[in-house]
Amino acid sequence: MSYVPGQPVTAVVQRIEIHKLRQGDNLILGFSIGGGIDQDPTQNPFSEDKTDKGIYVTRVTEGGPAEIAGLQIGDKIMQVNGWDMTMVTHDQARKRLTKRNEEVVRLLVTRQSLQKDCLEKVHVPNCGKHYFLLSLVKLTVVKF
Amino acid sequence: MGVMAPASTPGLEDDNWGETTTVVTGTSEHSISHDDITRITKDMEDSAHLDCSRHLGVALAGALALLAFLTPLAFMLLPQLLWREELEPCGTPCEGLFISVAFKLLILLLGSWALFFRRPKAFFPRVFVFRALLMVLVFLLVVSYWLFYGVRILDSRDRNYQGIVQYAVSLVDALLFVHYLAVVLLELRQLQPQFTLKAVRSTDGASRFYNVGHLSIQRAAIWILENYYHDFPVYNPALLNLPKSVLSKKMSGFKVYSLGEENTTNNSTGQSRAVIAAAARRRDNSHNEYYYEEAEHERRVRKRRARLVVAVEEAFTHIKRLQDEDQKNPREIMDPREAAQAIFASMARAMQKYLRTTKQQPYHTMESILQHLEFCITHDMTPKAFLERYLSAGPTIQYHKDRWLAKQWTLVSEEPVTNGLKDGVVFVLKRHDFSLVISTKKIPFFKLSEEFVDPKSHKFVMRLQSETSV
Numbered sequence: 259m260s261y262v263p264g265q266p267v268t269a270v271v272q273r274i275e276i277h278k279l280r281q282g283d284n285l286i287l288g289f290s291i292g293g294g295i296d297q298d299p300t301q302n303p304f305s306e307d308k309t310d311k312g313i314y315v316t317r318v319t320e321g322g323p324a325e326i327a328g329l330q331i332g333d334k335i336m337q338v339n340g341w342d343m344t345m346v347t348h349d350q351a352r353k354r355l356t357k358r359n360e361e362v363v364r365l366l367v368t369r370q371s372l373q374k375d376c377l378e379k380v381h382v383p384n385c386g387k388h389y390f391l392l393s394l395v396k397l398t399v400v401k402f
Numbered sequence: 403m404g405v406m407a408p409a410s411t412p413g414l415e416d417d418n419w420g421e422t423t424t425v426v427t428g429t430s431e432h433s434i435s436h437d438d439i440t441r442i443t444k445d446m447e448d449s450a451h452l453d454c455s456r457h458l459g460v461a462l463a464g465a466l467a468l469l470a471f472l473t474p475l476a477f478m479l480l481p482q483l484l485w486r487e488e489l490e491p492c493g494t495p496c497e498g499l500f501i502s503v504a505f506k507l508l509i510l511l512l513g514s515w516a517l518f519f520r521r522p523k524a525f526f527p528r529v530f531v532f533r534a535l536l537m538v539l540v541f542l543l544v545v546s547y548w549l550f551y552g553v554r555i556l557d558s559r560d561r562n563y564q565g566i567v568q569y570a571v572s573l574v575d576a577l578l579f580v581h582y583l584a585v586v587l588l589e590l591r592q593l594q595p596q597f598t599l600k601a602v603r604s605t606d607g608a609s610r611f612y613n614v615g616h617l618s619i620q621r622a623a624i625w626i627l628e629n630y631y632h633d634f635p636v637y638n639p640a641l642l643n644l645p646k647s648v649l650s651k652k653m654s655g656f657k658v659y660s661l662g663e664e665n666t667t668n669n670s671t672g673q674s675r676a677v678i679a680a681a682a683r684r685r686d687n688s689h690n691e692y693y694y695e696e697a698e699h700e701r702r703v704r705k706r707r708a709r710l711v712v713a714v715e716e717a718f719t720h721i722k723r724l725q726d727e728d729q730k731n732p733r734e735i736m737d738p739r740e741a742a743q744a745i746f747a748s749m750a751r752a753m754q755k756y757l758r759t760t761k762q763q764p765y766h767t768m769e770s771i772l773q774h775l776e777f778c779i780t781h782d783m784t785p786k787a788f789l790e791r792y793l794s795a796g797p798t799i800q801y802h803k804d805r806w807l808a809k810q811w812t813l814v815s816e817e818p819v820t821n822g823l824k825d826g827v828v829f830v831l832k833r834h835d836f837s838l839v840i841s842t843k844k845i846p847f848f849k850l851s852e853e854f855v856d857p858k859s860h861k862f863v864m865r866l867q868s869e870t871s872v
Binding site: 286287289290292297317319348352356 | 868871
């Protein structure tokens with residue numbers, strides 16, 4: 259899942275659609291993110307490879323929109339509404355998630371269990387319809 | 403300083419019979435030099451010595467103590483002397499009581515010596531309430547014992563000697579308890595801190611805070627003075643004024659000439675209003691000059707100080723202590739005084755210039771510097787230790803006694819000085835050229851609560867370096 263320069267990044271992702279909750283003047287999603295290309299990747303407790311500078315989900319508030327949508331703690335966010343999140347700074351990631359005029363965000367997230375279940379056993383139907391392979395350089399979405 | 407002369411010779415018809423001409427020469431317009439001031443203070447201190455009331459108090463207390471000490475002995479001896487034949491023989495119990503009386507009196511003697519027989523450290527303006535209370539108590543105790551003794555024992559010639567000895571022992575016990583009361587009232591009560599006193603010197607603002615217990619105002623004043631002499635930097639009148647170059651600019655204002663008529667009231671008020679208005683409009687730059695003057699002074703002091711330090715260091719390298727194994731010509735061996743004189747010459751000029759720049763030269767005479775140098779050489783001190791005394795203004799007690807230590811202070815207070823300290827009490831300790839203003843604050847009542855922390859409860863998790871919640 260880490261980034262090797264020049265090579266396409268391939269990951270099994272799950273599409274998660276979060277409807278933002280209005281709280282007063284803010285729209286909240288109900289989770290916390292960590293990581294970014296300007297942060298220290300060795301501090302990340304969720305990443306398998308300690309050079310991975312991607313955006314990870316560090317906390318999911320209980321009963322919040324993110325938990326309802328199926329986001330889990332430790333997920334790595336690959337895309338938000340089509341915008342790439344594997345090569346962004348922490349602040350850029352926050353901004354992409356908290357745009358005020360968007361009520362729904364569609365994330366592509368990946369986690370270890372997805373990789374294990376799907377990449378080794380490509381033909382097993384357990385993978386389900388909701389997971390698909392994401393290849394970032396070519397941006398083709400493989401669905402099975 | 404006051405001269406009284408009768409207005410006229412007696413017998414003459416005089417209209418001014420009651421008037422005595424009192425000439426007070428102290429408040430002349432001429433300025434008094436510092437030597438005059440020290441002479442004046444010496445006169446005042448000398449007159450304080452002749453004050454009789456202080457000695458009266460001590461004599462009274464001494465007489466009372468002697469009376470109280472000898473009374474039990476008298477109680478026991480008088481029957482023996484007066485009606486010895488009629489007394490019942492009294493064996494072992496009496497001997498035991500004699501021994502106990504002897505030791506108790508010895509303990510009382512030692513305790514009184516420890517507690518009371520000290521050089522009084524101060525002369526209080528008013529009577530010391532606790533001490534007076536204790537003296538009255540002892541007096542009443544002894545008098546009442548004598549009364550009962552006279553009536554019950556002397557008059558009736560009591561035969562029971564053991565009873566008489568027990569009576570004397572009870573008096574000694576009562577005296578020991580009074581001594582205990584004295585310890586508690588005079589020594590122990592003031593130890594626990596209850597108030598914080600702030601002492602500020604009125605001329606230059608040097609201030610300190612002290613913690614004291616329950617004291618009367620006069621005792622608190624003495625406490626402050628004891629600490630003043632070793633805490634506060636010495637009072638230097640030369641450091642008080644702004645440099646003249648800063649202040650003199652203020653004086654030059656506008657000169658207004660009135661042409662024509664002589665001053666009527668309208669004209670003069672018009673003039674003064676014009677001057678005031680003009681002065682207000684003119685930009686006041688004296689703060690600027692003060693700043694630059696200060697910076698310049700700092701630079702000068704630092705330069706002189708550097709020169710002084712170098713000179714002293716070099717001077718100290720010229721001498722060393724004689725080791726036993728060195729074989730030296732007896733002519734070359736010097737005692738500390740000569741050694742000090744030998745190296746003083748090389749640092750004298752730098753020292754003098756430095757003292758003059760920091761306006762300390764009245765405090766250090768050449769003789770005092772030489773003595774200090776001799777002292778430092780004797781005790782193997784480094785140049786830095788020698789210079790410690792001159793580089794910063796020390797407390798008053800460091801300087802030569804005759805010039806700077808004064809014993810006469812005036813306590814100015816709105817409340818009676820035997821009152822106890824309370825929150826918000828302010829009193830002033832005055833000398834003739836400065837005063838210490840002391841204000842009292844009560845130490846707050848602390849509410850201390852307990853929180854138990856289980857050592858196993860210290861647990862930690864890693865945190866991602868930056869976590870934002872969205």
